[in-house]
Amino acid sequence: MGKILMKGNEAIGEAAIRAGCLNYFAYPITPQSEVAEYLSRRMPEVGGVFLQGESEIAVGNMLFGAAGCGARVFTTSSSPGISLMSEAISYISSAQCPVVFVNIVRGGPGLGGILPSQADYFQATKGGGHGDYRLLVMAPASVQEAVEMVMTAFPLAEKYRNPVMILGDGLIGQMMEPVEFPEHLRTEPSNKDDWATNGMDTRKSNKPNLVKSLFLSAELLEEHNVILKAKYDRMKQEEVRYEPYNIDTDYQALIVSFGTMSRVCRTVIDDLKAEGFETAMIRPQTLFPFPEEPIKQAALKESCKIVLSIELNMGQMVEDVERSVQGTRPVHWYGKAGGDVPTPEEVIDVIKSFF
């Protein structure tokens, strides 16, 4: 099929259906309520499940139940809603259930604002809930990429039996862009008979399955966490995704930026190039696992004097950039809290201030 013009939020809903996910639980919150509105119409058309829960706390646990019994399931929410779901996300991670979460991030903390932000970077990549767990986190920079990431998220969640989070922002959710739905990304849900509570009759077994997160003995808890860590380590080996931009030049500054902010940075790089000043960008497409090695290597280029983490928050990803660069180049942060997206001119002024 050809390209159609769609609002980000609606495209995300449609992408999930096309990926073979017919179960959606959600609670309304700006700026992503259009996903729920869209799916309240679409899910009945495709014989799927749509349910508006009474709170994000409940929704998180509905996802836990549904995924626990083997269903492919997802939700969309925005920052304060994800905070409430974080209880369930911790349990879901421990119980190793595949669930896809989409966070259309708004400004915070507290009620914050309803405009685009990347202030949930820490929450998504370092764990918003309790305990040692990681989400596989992907950050789209366009509606098309949001569609592709949503469609990729389901098989990835099942591969690792782990929640996957798409970290978008209000701009990705609200803007309309041409999108094409790639048919080849549709996958059948994996066989979950060895762990899911799908009923003994369903899997023709006499052995009960148990979905749980309680390990009262120190040895068993240790063993469980070691298994989880091995999964996160494997993600670091196999799932790092990033997009380099203008990286083959003798750039003097390396920008690290993701999502909506990275689009502004592309313009910055193009504008500076026209002036004869080369800069480059590594755009992380996965925030966990983080593209540590590509950033380290790009920073080490002889021409590169500084590394800049440019974010729609008050300086979160910059900690991972510093960790990646390992002190080989000075690392600076520039950003705004969200809502007010920095213009290319503002970013150019910041870069020039270092030279």
Place this chain on the structure above:
Amino acid sequence: MAKTFKKPEALSDQSTHYCPGCTHGIIHRLVAEVIDELGIRGRTVGIAPVGCAVLAYNYFTFDFQEAAHGRAPAMATGIKRVRPDLIVFTYQGDGDLASIGMGEIIHAANRGEKFTTIFVNNTVYGMTGGQMAPTTLQGQRTTTSPAGRNVEEVGMPVKIAELLSALETPAYITRQAVLKPKYIVRAKKALKKAFQYQIDGRCFSLVEFISTCPTNWGLTPVEAIKWAEDNMLPYFKLGEYKTPDDVEED
């Protein structure tokens, strides 16, 4: 010679961690008997709460999920919505259901989710060591109400069966007891009805069980039963609070 009394197939061989005299064992057995009699073990999913029954899955021989504190009704909703053919029940205590999980139970009941809730009311938080629950009786001493529940400060005990039966949607709400054989026989009948309603595709059902907690009440099992009869039954009145309109009460 034919065996006339045996362990239900739905119960495992493990001995339980419950304290001597605790009534969870009776309720577990009733659940297992009903599941056997209805022949639904192969398509049943139980949901364990946070509380004394968190390890309930060790004692049954069918699929189980373990919920976060109070969230069992949301978890059951998730399962039942995506797999309506499964038989789903939550097993929850009074701290879990009537305190932290009040929102989840009311909305699941009001949406008419087609699962069954087994609500064990023993007026205290058992697992954490006998703290005050929303169901703790007026004047009852607990580790967090050492001078007795002061209703001026924390209100009167919550009556879950009455509260939920004020909703229009739920199909079947009943309060039973497991204090003596006569109550247990009635309780099993009620429990079987609740599961049968679910099998028939009727909406939400809840069976509240008046239970004991000898350990945290500081009583012997026999004293605990007497205390429950004398103090709980006058306040938490037994009976059918809501039945489906087109089904005769027995």
